[in-house]
Amino acid sequence: MYQYDELDQRLVDERVEQFRDQVARRLAGEITEDEFKPLRLMNGLYLQLHAYMLRIGIPYGMLSSVQLRKLAQITRKYDRGYGHFTTRQCLQLNWPKLSETPDILAELAEVQMHAIQTSGNSFRNVTADQYAGAATDEIEDSRIWAEIIRQWSTLHPEFSFLPRKFKIAVTGSPHDRAAVRFHDIGIVIHKAPDGEVGFEILVGGGLGRTPMIGQTIRAFLPKKHLLSYLEALLRIYNLMGRRDNKYKARIKILVFELGIEELQTLVEDEWNRNKDGPLALPQAEIDRITRQFSAPPWQTPASAPNQPVGAVHAFENPAFEDWERVNVAEHKQPGYAIVNLSLKALDRVPGDLTAAEMDAVADLADRFSFGEIRASHEQNLVFAHVRQDDLLPLWRSLGVLGLSTPNLNMISDIICCPGLDYCALASARSIPVAQRISMRFQDIKRQHNIGELRLKISGCVNACGHHHAGHIGILGVDRQGEEFYQITLGGNAGENASIGKIIGPAFASADVVDAVEAIVATYLAIREVGETFLEAYRRVGAAPFKQRLYPEPNHAVA
Amino acid sequence: MTLLVYTANRVSDGVVVFLAEDDGWLEIPRPSGVIRGADMEMRMKAVAEAAEEAAIVVSPYPIEVTDEGGEIRPVSLRERIRAYGPSIHPEFAKQWPIADKGY
The missing domain is CATH 3.30.70 (Alpha-Beta Plaits)
Incomplete structure (x- = not known):
């Protein structure tokens, strides 16, 4: 790293x-x-x-075991x-x-960590695919480019007082695990027909009060021009982004008001003036950063025989098989696997990790994954390089820590903001709702029968819990001092991004888990063979869900 | 009559504090901090503003409370959470006997 x-x-x-x-x-x-x-x-x-x-x-979510131990100590x-x-x-x-x-x-x-630019109207932490360097579908390692962007954007003198905060995410895989379409700038690494690797640049995505999906402003950008193009784009935003109204200051509003074509013209004009200037990336510098992300010393396939995920130790232990099928992903190196550590067990606060657990995870990372840990935007952890031979002992160790719940991308793998339990901006609590939903759906077999279902909860319109991008999204609102929860359906953060639509009037806190149950029951009743919740929703639309949730007019209080 | 207490966050550690008439800024609201009458309101406002000026507290403001036999309870959920601690962490709760009555 x-x-x-x-x-x-x-x-x-x-x-x-x-x-x-x-x-x-x-x-x-x-x-x-x-x-x-x-x-x-x-x-x-x-x-x-x-x-x-x-x-x-x-x-880009990447921690060493040394850093994680330091965080525990702190x-x-x-x-x-x-x-x-x-x-x-x-x-x-x-x-x-x-x-x-x-x-x-x-x-x-x-331990080479800091908190610079994790707030304020400047570049925020550059994020990337948590499977970078290990994913089977990866074109190129996104961390290299996230690091190059990090170095360029840290304390950038021209962009220290942008109209509003600015978030960039990078994916090196066509399967988007980094929600790049909901970032101010999303970068997708592509390979052109002639074999050249470059970037698709998306702009204007975001959640919050005005959710928008990023639009392509450049379909293919050669590697060496990444920083000069970003600089041109940021310069136009810095000059033209609104500063009169903080709710209209994000670049998504500029994209909306100008239109993507006009913004594209302005950026291209600016870029053409500077693209071959000092920001054109020398190959030697790209190579220097690339070397920092060299693959760990994987064992040869002969000493780590490859098996398809799901086949390792099959028939030995059903609980292990569940975990392996759900929480383990294929690795590009034969004989290895990517392991997701769920921070969403029944009794947990989504995303929380105690100091003792940090130390234990760091020890396991040293033993099983080259001393490296990744944090995902879904608030889980990842061991990116685990020998398949080690999956069973790792699973046992994670089980002791309560980090082996086989619920990745299931209904209890909830993205959840801190909500009114901590946050000064929140309108309602979100963590207790997540815990109640997890409790209701605690039967893991039931979760597996429901299948992939991304549920995301925010405690206010700022949408830190990404509710707009949830297959089921829940937004906490304050109704005359009482907590109510508005439900959206059909959102998605991946490569087929969509913004969830409000299904109807908000539910009282006491009713919101029943509402989720009703939504799930509706899905189970209408789904076709092999159809996920999102696929079913996209096929049938909101009507059957609405009918089930609001059988009579004025059932719930708006 | 609406009962008010001044609250703020302490500068040094951010902890939630409440203004009591004789005891300064305390982590638990006291009956002596409940504003009763215009004179007291002006006096407590002045004390709060002076404390902000002296970098003792951040952004003091009055909140509505109830006084149930000396038990001072904020009215809004937000302020109850501020007063009692996160509802998901009983181990961090302040005023647990009161908080246990519900947020």
């Missing part, structure tokens, strides 16, 4: 000391909260309902012994003291 060079390390170290001084001045009353707020946000420090919250960036020493993996491959600490935050950042810097 990428190792900081001297410049990277100095930048992060200097930022820690700069922030230490800013915190000292704030604590001494020398600067006001209004003056301090933009400074702390630039270092990922929010003030939430109960305490400060520190959002630590995990570039949560023990400075926080309350757990962290929360977010939908953008970051880790949040919910209880840091302001006075200790510089020490936390200093400890993070020791």
